[in-house]
Amino acid sequence: MTPAELSSALASVLDAALASGELDVPPDKKPTTIVVERPRSAEHGDYATNVALQLAKVAGRPPREIASVLAQRVAELPEVASVDVAGPGFLNITLEAAAQGELARSIVRAGEGFGRVDTMTGQRVNLEFISANPNGPLHLGHTRWAAVGDAMARVLEAAGADVVREFYINDRGVQMDRFGASLREAANGRPAPEDGYHGGYITDLAVAIIGEHPDYLELPDDEQLVVFREAGYARQLKQQQDVLSLFRTTFDVWYSERSLHESGAVERGLARLRDEGHVFESDRAIWLRTTDFDDDKDRVLVKSDGETTYFASDAAYYVDKRARGFDINIYLLGADHHGYVNRLRAIAACAGDDPDVSIEVLIGQLVKMYRGGEEVRLSKRKGDIVSLEDLVDEVGVDAARYTLCRYPVDSPLTLDLDLLVKQTNDNPVFYVQYAHARISSLLRNGSELGLTVDLDAFDPALLTHDREGDLLGILGEFPRVVASAAELREPHRVARFLEELATAYHKFYDACRVLPRGDEEPTSTHSARLVLCAATRQVLANGLGLLGVSSPERM
């Protein structure tokens, strides 16, 4: 029996109690769903519900009294072994071993589908992340978004959402020209411009470009800037795409800022904002009156010299996303961009949308790194970079992705590179993967003994050990974890769940022998435990898959 099934069974019990007149609650005050929790302490049974506490006010009776009314009916459910009224009015429920063990069979039957829910079915989500300038390697800050963004997309999809992963290429504006100028200077053996980029990758890029186009050096300086900028852009974009692909992070759409302008999307965006009546002219510039909606000050769309601003691109981009049919537009931004939030929301409001619905900005704290006990500073301009590529080379894709996904994005993340490099048990990814490998090995050994996972012969009532119950209880939580990770946009919950699951499995493994020893005859208990192992392996694999981390058969 899953928690969801128990919850709906309790809802029926409540309805029956109301129908019989044992309880009197106004229909509109009845809870829509009954919350079923796993108590922290095993003494409190398999599941607990606080429904009686919630009903106390509306029913006008003491919670314990309501609880005992419900308890009598709950005790009659065939899946329930016992029920107690505890504390201020909790109902503590213990399931029959067979009812709980049945879950193992359900999981193996559902396979990869176990953990897929429909809480977000029908919602179209645009998930934009990384969105770096194509003028340098992706550094560790981007790397956090690569891991979290991709995991987020997978989690939202598991909840039924229709997700498009999008990378906005900032290929327009002053930074690109500085990039071009830096390449030109490097190619000509001159020092980098004051406001340019200094990293060693600039020199490497310049050399590569000259190798392919020696004639570039014959051009006048202003033309050189353009050709070097464009050649560098193409190579850097390709490099970013390659390294992200290596990092198992893929995008459905790479959206160029230039293309917004070339396609007329900027004009269309401006027209839309004008129609909604929030555009005005002042000091020969064109503004959006974002102060109508919570912004600190109005923002310029078109400067007095006729140039459109970056803000105009943002506005047009938003309008374009809505035109493409996205209900929810999620932006993953670094803490240094938090000033954008009100602006983005104001854009949505100015376009006639409700920003509380159409815009979600997740502000992530920056990643700090320590190496040799000292903080590693990141600066692309100075060239002091730890790139995504470097990190993958050092610790591997699995460890990097898992570590970066393990924390809520609004908590600052401190990585000790020395520790990550070690690839020891300090990194929980190994702990979780090890559980998967351990079960894989066990299933291999089992099949050598002629023991296979047999769902028809499975007897769920044999899983009576405490550790088996603990494990089953945690396995049953997986769909709810996925649903809440999706709803709260917090993929790290999946990682934390996996660690809890791995712990429960290792404890079970230590206490419960799965395969027959030596010349022992296989029993139905061995078979039942094998099904439980298979179920655990499935959930570990499904969860790791949501994080984009591999599930090794051997370690």
Place this chain on the structure above:
RNA sequence: GCCCCCGUAGCUCAGUGGAUAGAGCAGCUGCCUUCUAAGCAGUUGGUCGCACGUUCGAAUCGUGCCGGGGGCACCA
């Protein structure tokens, strides 16, 4: 000055109003002739930054302080 985030064990951090606040690491002690010891068991460690409030109940919600980080451009 205004806005956002954070403050939980020695360290790094979990904890979407529930019961006695948790994990990993670090320290100490045990457990491999048997399914992977990358594991398990035990033990040490807390004014949940401070105060007031909301209620049956607050680490969690509200207000105000204290401390740390970040942001406030006709920049990109």
